[in-house]
Amino acid sequence: MMQESGTETKSNGSAIQNGSSGGNHLLQCGSLREGRSNGETPAADAGAAELVHVQQQQQALQVARQLLLQQQQQQQVSGLKSPKRNDKQPALQVPVSVAMMTPQVITPQQMQQILQQQVLSPQQLQVLLQQQQALMLQQQQLQEFYKKQQEQLQLQLLQQQHAGKQPKEQQQVATQQLAFQQQLLQMQQLQQQHLLSLQRQGLLTIQPGQPALPLQPLAQGMIPTELQQLWKEVTSAHSAEETTGSNHSSLDLTTTCVSSSAPSKTSLIMNPHASTNGQLSVHTPKRESLSHEEHPHSHPLYGHGVCKWPGCEAVCEDFQSFLKHLNSEHALDDRSTAQCRVQMQVVQQLELQLAKDKERLQAMMTHLHVKSTEPKAAPQPLNLVSSVTLSKSASEASPQSLPHTPTTPTAPITPVTQGPSVITTTSMHTVGPIRRRYSDKYNVPISSADIAQNQEFYKNAEVRPPFTYASLIRQAILESPEKQLTLNEIYNWFTRMFAYFRRNAATWKNAVRHNLSLHKCFVRVENVKGAVWTVDEVEFQKRRPQKISGNPSLIKNMQTSHAYCTPLNAALQASMAENSIPLYTTASMGNPTLGNLASAIREELNGAMEHTNSNESDSSPGRSPLQAVHPVHVKEEPLDPEEAEGPLSLVTTANHSPDFDHDRDYEDEPVNEDME
């Protein structure tokens, strides 16, 4: 088409083209991590650092655990047991006990979960280890005791068999065995109580006495609301019970423990004493009746024929059997209480997170609802970031405030956001139509206000980014240290930054090539390495002014801030520029990948300034000084800012590229107090 107009290079690429393919192979190999040009994102580094930290903690824990194990084994050797007894449980006849007798060691996985979920402090971990050691000693004693009993029983059994004993005597033996088991179980119960007391001291989430207890299922299985309700019930019941807490039937306790480790059915069978649990009969029925009365046959812990108790998943054919199961397996005992505690913490954390998000949302909404006369609504960097980045989510949050956004269809994929470019801070104040660049189908919501989150999101989620190819390409190029990329490197950037582009390579690569050729802003340049693609800032600037028209102070501000804030997030800058939001360096800090855009942005700003001075229809003449200061152009792409260089650093497409004339259509009057 008419590519030649802007730059010479566009014309005949093939003639010039040479070794560009050299770089290609890098990409084609799927070297997503290759990133020789850009390197990894800071966010990823931070995540890696955290991971390393966690792993170190975990390793330390494992070392401690091994020490404990060694101690235990030594003790066992000195005692009567063979070192391996811990691992392979002796008693075949009493699976329940076997489960209980397994070494009280937290598995690495559990440790990891604990670390991830609970974030224990080193002190807590130490305490935990100590308690674990004490428990192991206790358990060792139990094991010895149990062993002895087993041996005695076996001896008796053998003697009886040899002597041709009568069945009655065998029954006696069986009863004896049962009695032993019960004794053992009682001891275990004591142990459990001890554990519980330990937990109450602060380590509630961990059940040292129940190594086999799967923590993860516990944390996953419940909905917060369910948990809350359950927890309330349990806590109330538990408090009442504590006075008589030791009265639990030991058998119940063990069965529940077993069920946790080996979900379900076995435990169902094993609970002959369900009715014996007095507390149980008192509390659980009440619990059931509550939800049951309201929703006959619907119970928060029951669904799809499965018990939804965390970690259970026992199959219950009907509601009655579920109730039975609930009564028997999830009676009010230490284990259930502990599980509830675990869940409670999970819920608390979730609630905390929710509260934070809500707060953030509120701040965003508040900020966005602020009238132009209410300056400084959110001067803080944090607010700024959110306001800038969020435009989309904010739009959803308060649609009414965004009359212009109507065009945006709802985002099908995620409810959180509408689309990338819906609202800018400026747009908030404007009623003017904002044109959305991206069709709905491409309008993948960017849910998080945090740019970095977006980056991670698109890196991992196969969601189509709500940015045009042109904007993505430009972003890729601008992010590169030299602001130039080979086609292959562009490909690489796409695949590295977006999970979505790890599929259907032929399609999107074709689109990339198409866009490179189509848009004037992309200039093909001969390089030593071969042909590279750059962004023509001149072309870019042609259109630029219109967008950033207006706010000289803003521009100035941006320029100055850029001067000492090189590392500033270019994306933020761009977005701010577009949105006429003053720069807050903190927001952009720490995003090296975006730093490259700084100069480009500066140039853009310069051009904008010139433009502003010279003409610019965008800025309405009649505005008050304050208004004049505010960015006039309300670009449709509020997003730009974010996209622009956000974590993804996607520059909104249209705005920056010369090709996008339409952008100018939009008007804006948004007054941004921040500017001053």
Next chain:
DNA sequence: GATTCATTAAACACTG
């Protein structure tokens, strides 16, 4: 309804 834009698909040419 017309226009514009982005996307997608495809064809073609050139190069190594």
Next chain:
DNA sequence: TCAGTGTTTAATGAAT
């Protein structure tokens, strides 16, 4: 010949 690159055209859908 093949793969990669680059250009161009056309069809389609969405937004204005």
